[in-house]
Amino acid sequence: MKEQRTALRRATNAGYAVNDGALDPAEVLSAMIESFGGREDKLAALILAYIS
Numbered sequence: 001m002k003e004q005r006t007a008l009r010r011a012t013n014a015g016y017a018v019n020d021g022a023l024d025p026a027e028v029l030s031a032m033i034e035s036f037g038g039r040e041d042k043l044a045a046l047i048l049a050y051i052s
Helices: 002-013 025-036 041-051
Strands: none
Touching: 002 041, 025 041
16 A cells, blocks of 8 residues: 555656545555455556546
8 A cells, every 4th residue: 555655645746636535545445455466447547536
């Protein structure tokens, strides 16, 4: 989870606008857990929603 948070922090530091309302903590946690098994599509979609 630390790596994902770091990636989000870097996105904001790089000047991307962020949409904090796009992230539901339970949904993010679920997507992060799935990403550990190689299923990264949900996490990728959440990150894109966050920086869009």
